[in-house]
Amino acid sequence: xxAARPVVNVHGDKKVVxxxxxxxxxxxxxxxxxxKAVYKNIAKNxxxxxxxxxxxxxQTSAESWGTxxxxxRIPRVGGSGTHRAGQAAFGNMCRGGRMFAPTxxxxxxxxxxxxxxxxxxxxxxxxxxxxxxxxxxxxHRVERVAEVPLVIADAAESLTKTKDAVALLRSLKAYDxxxxxxxxxxxxxxxxxxxxxxxxxxxGPLVVYGNDNGIVRAFRxxxxxxxxxxxxxxLLQLAPGAHLGRFIIWTESAFKALDSIxxxxxxxxxxxxxxxxxxxxMANADLARIINSDEIQSVVKAAxxxxxxxxxxxxxxxxxxxxxMIRLNPYAAVVKRTEILGKVSKxxxxxxxxxxxxxxxxxxxx
Numbered sequence: 631x632x633a634a635r636p637v638v639n640v641h642g643d644k645k646v647v648x649x650x651x652x653x654x655x656x657x658x659x660x661x662x663x664x665x666k667a668v669y670k671n672i673a674k675n676x677x678x679x680x681x682x683x684x685x686x687x688x689q690t691s692a693e694s695w696g697t698x699x700x701x702x703r704i705p706r707v708g709g710s711g712t713h714r715a716g717q718a719a720f721g722n723m724c725r726g727g728r729m730f731a732p733t734x735x736x737x738x739x740x741x742x743x744x745x746x747x748x749x750x751x752x753x754x755x756x757x758x759x760x761x762x763x764x765x766x767x768x769x770h771r772v773e774r775v776a777e778v779p780l781v782i783a784d785a786a787e788s789l790t791k792t793k794d795a796v797a798l799l800r801s802l803k804a805y806d807x808x809x810x811x812x813x814x815x816x817x818x819x820x821x822x823x824x825x826x827x828x829x830x831x832x833x834g835p836l837v838v839y840g841n842d843n844g845i846v847r848a849f850r851x852x853x854x855x856x857x858x859x860x861x862x863x864x865l866l867q868l869a870p871g872a873h874l875g876r877f878i879i880w881t882e883s884a885f886k887a888l889d890s891i892x893x894x895x896x897x898x899x900x901x902x903x904x905x906x907x908x909x910x911x912m913a914n915a916d917l918a919r920i921i922n923s924d925e926i927q928s929v930v931k932a933a934x935x936x937x938x939x940x941x942x943x944x945x946x947x948x949x950x951x952x953x954x955m956i957r958l959n960p961y962a963a964v965v966k967r968t969e970i971l972g973k974v975s976k977x978x979x980x981x982x983x984x985x986x987x988x989x990x991x992x993x994x995x996x
Contacts, residue, residue: 640882641776642783644801650781653888654895656760658753659910662874668751669865669872671741679735687728692719748865750908753892755868755876764875769832771810772877774803781880790844792851799835799852807834807877811854833870838863840883860884861891861901 640648692705704724709715722730758764762778772778780802789795799805814832817823834854839845842859849855856867860883868876893899898906914920921927948955955962 635777638779638781638885639777640781640783640885641802642785643798647783648882650882650885652760653885653892654907655753655756655888655892656779657895658757658907660758660761660874661750661754662872664747665751665754665865665869665874666872668743668748669869671743672748672865675740677739679737679739681733681735681737682729684732686732687726688720690719690726746905749892749902749905751865752863752868753907755865755874756863756878756888756892758874759868759876759878761875765877766875768873768875768877769810770835770875770877771806772804774806776803779878779880779885780804781882781885784840784882787839787841787845787881787883788843789848792848795845795848795852802879804835804877804879808852808854810834815853833876835877835879836867837879837881838884839881840887845881860887 636652637649638652639646640650690707692707694703694705695701697703702718704718705720707714707717707719717726718724719727721727760779762772765772765778782798782802786795786798789798796805796808799808811832811834815829816831818828818830822828832854833856834852835856837845837849837855837857838860839857840860846857849857858864858867860880868878870876890900891902893902893906895907895909898904946954948958952962952966
């Protein structure tokens, strides 16, 4: 993408007013696994502690009846004359008892994430926001937008009226994404509707600015639109739900500042101490194209003849199958042959015993 588009146009009111070189951060490797892991940890840092009351389930006097009364040894409420008397108490299996392992407020709610890991996730999210296929796959309506990433002139930072901001979005053909947000507003399912989060809606464009001369005031009331300063980019806004491809509208000054904030592959960042952009493991990730290229195919060994081998063989008993026995023990053939020859020689050498002539003459005389 970066090789095909080395420069990005700067859009004014209904016309192109200039161009800028594409910052190196948009060529960073896109790592959905890193983004998902970092997002999962960062999202935990806005949680508030909750727990059940430490007294819940124990606000009664109950003692076990002990053994010998043919009932369980669970503590039981004392007294008489009421249904509650004699009922089991305290245990998690009891009606009105405490829960198992009551929750505590000293749970580990927040998770620390390595700074370099967070930066890797941010640059991956920024690189993904420059690929139209990922932006559209995330659900943004950018079919009629001139180009992605979308850069607008710095005059937009001085807007103070919402109607002027809407007019600008319409001229950029970016208002389709706002309309998508407006039509997506629905009543939340579940108890959240009673807890000051009654409605749900999709996310719209993210406007990144360099100087706030009124742009926040102009855009903040448009449904779905979020604003962020270029030096305070947040992964929760760049990849909501850990899904890459947020539609970002950049102002010219913010777009220019990216190289100084994140640095390049050759020069370190001016704002982040000693930070360089992460290098991709492969310069060209199209592995099939590399393998099938003329340079590789000219030096590899030719493919041999295909040999089909049975995936498994039938289990045979070598004590009953002579061929399997010889394959396991070649000397078995010699042993068997010797055994057979020994039996034959015994048969041939053994002579029949004959009666003596005197015995025969005696039999005849009878």
